[in-house]
Amino acid sequence: MLPTERNFARRIDLTSLQLFVAVCDLGSISRAAEREFIAASAVSKRLSDMETTLATPLLVRHTRGVNLTPAGESLLHHARSMLYSLEKMQGELSEYAFGVRGHVRVHASISAVVQFLPEDLGQFSREHGQIKIDLEEHLSSEVIRAVQEGAADLGICNTADGVGTLQTQPYRQDNLVLIVPVEHSLSARDAINFEESLDFDHVGLNANSSIYLAMHRAAATQGRSIKLRIHVAGLDAMCRMIANGLGIGVMPQRAFELMHPGQLTAVPLSDPWATRQIELVARDFATLPVTARLLLEHLTTRTSA
Numbered sequence: 001m002l003p004t005e006r007n008f009a010r011r012i013d014l015t016s017l018q019l020f021v022a023v024c025d026l027g028s029i030s031r032a033a034e035r036e037f038i039a040a041s042a043v044s045k046r047l048s049d050m051e052t053t054l055a056t057p058l059l060v061r062h063t064r065g066v067n068l069t070p071a072g073e074s075l076l077h078h079a080r081s082m083l084y085s086l087e088k089m090q091g092e093l094s095e096y097a098f099g100v101r102g103h104v105r106v107h108a109s110i111s112a113v114v115q116f117l118p119e120d121l122g123q124f125s126r127e128h129g130q131i132k133i134d135l136e137e138h139l140s141s142e143v144i145r146a147v148q149e150g151a152a153d154l155g156i157c158n159t160a161d162g163v164g165t166l167q168t169q170p171y172r173q174d175n176l177v178l179i180v181p182v183e184h185s186l187s188a189r190d191a192i193n194f195e196e197s198l199d200f201d202h203v204g205l206n207a208n209s210s211i212y213l214a215m216h217r218a219a220a221t222q223g224r225s226i227k228l229r230i231h232v233a234g235l236d237a238m239c240r241m242i243a244n245g246l247g248i249g250v251m252p253q254r255a256f257e258l259m260h261p262g263q264l265t266a267v268p269l270s271d272p273w274a275t276r277q278i279e280l281v282a283r284d285f286a287t288l289p290v291t292a293r294l295l296l297e298h299l300t301t302r303t304s305a
Contacts, residue, residue: 011053014086016046017079020058023047024076028065050075077149084150102291103132107143108156109210112278114235115254116172117156124298131291140210147281153292155281156299158210160273168279171299174252176211176274177266179242184265186248191268194250195222201229201247203238214273215250239264252276 022032023043033040051058058072068076088105108117113135121133138146140157147155147166159168178197180186186197198219204226205212219226229247232238238249239261256266268274280299282288288296 012050014083016050017083019043019046020050021076021079021083023059023066024068024072026065029061031065081150088150102289103134104289104292104295105134105136105151105153106156106295107136107138107146107152107154109140109143109158109278110137110205110235111158111174111211111252111255111276112156112171113137114258115174115252116278120299124295127298128294131294133295139206139208141208144281147283150283153282153288154296156278157281158276159279159281160210160214160276163281166281166283167285168281169285169296169300170277171280172278174254174276174278176214176250176269176276177253177256178248178269179239179251179256179264179266180248181242181245182263182265184248186267187265189267191270194218194269194271194274195224197248197250198222198224198226201227203241203247203249204228204231205235205238205249205251206231206233210276211250211252214276218271218273235259 019032019036019038022036023029026032026035029043029047030040033043036043047059054071054075056071057069058075059066060069117135121135125131125133136146136152140159141161143152143155143157144159144163144166146152148164155166156171178186178192178194186192186200194215195218202215204215215226227247230241232241235251235255236259238251239256239259241247242249243261243263250269253266253268256264280296282292282296285293285296
């Protein structure tokens with residue numbers, strides 16, 4: 001390491017990085033100072049010192065708050081990654097004090113969480129009782145971003161919109177179905193093309209969810225739009241809304257079957273995009289920690305079973 005590099009490492013401290021991330025998250029030095037219980041002038045001084053050390057401005061200050069410069073955007077990416085790594089290190093080391101050999105941080109989509117992971121992770125926990133699994137449910141796009149930034153060891157999600165430089169392995173396949181009340185005019189169909197559902201009101205998931213994005217693309221291909229009546233956050237809420245006459249909706253077949261909503265029925269979608277691949281995602285499978293590799297091996301074994 002060059003002397004200038006050693007000097008840089010000594011002058012950029014973790015507290016300043018944490019404050020910088022807080023300012024970026026909140027868009028304001030004063031709000032960040034309030035949240036972190038520190039004087040705004042002290043926050044501003046630390047940020048100015050970092051800019052002096054880096055010899056480049058990180059923030060554009062204005063009356064409404066701050067905006068990031070290109071250099072600030074770059075630093076934010078690296079700072080998040082470093083802080084996530086430190087948090088992960090602290091978590092893993094603290095577990096050893098209680099006899100736990102390590103833990104794995106997993107982010108997964110709602111489809112994976114509802115349909116497959118309870119059984120798969122339950123079996124893993126019974127076989128490896130001293131390994132802790134931290135599971136968070138997110139949109140597929142957020143899962144991919146978490147893996148890219150180091151916030152998760154493994155991601156489990158639909159990857160139809162791409163994963164950049166991340167690596168993937170197959171996990172499971174699911175099939176999307178149209179959910180309608182049993183008395184609905186479409187309920188007796190053996191299968192249906194999604195376009196035929198566009199004449200009816202829909203209950204949709206989050207606008208950034210992989211399912212809703214696929215629906216939106218399919219409608220746009222036909223020059224149509226979805227008659228969206230309401231967005232909901234979860235599959236159980238979707239079923240309740242549909243059961244109460246607020247529209248029809250699309251969800252994975254296995255998730256619907258596991259919920260057993262008696263007043264509703266599922267009609268298979270015949271569109272090719274309705275058959276989806278759920279994949280395991282990592283930065284580099286070969287360099288995963290030992291505990292994460294054990295979970296990866298377990299999940300891929302369950303896939304082939």
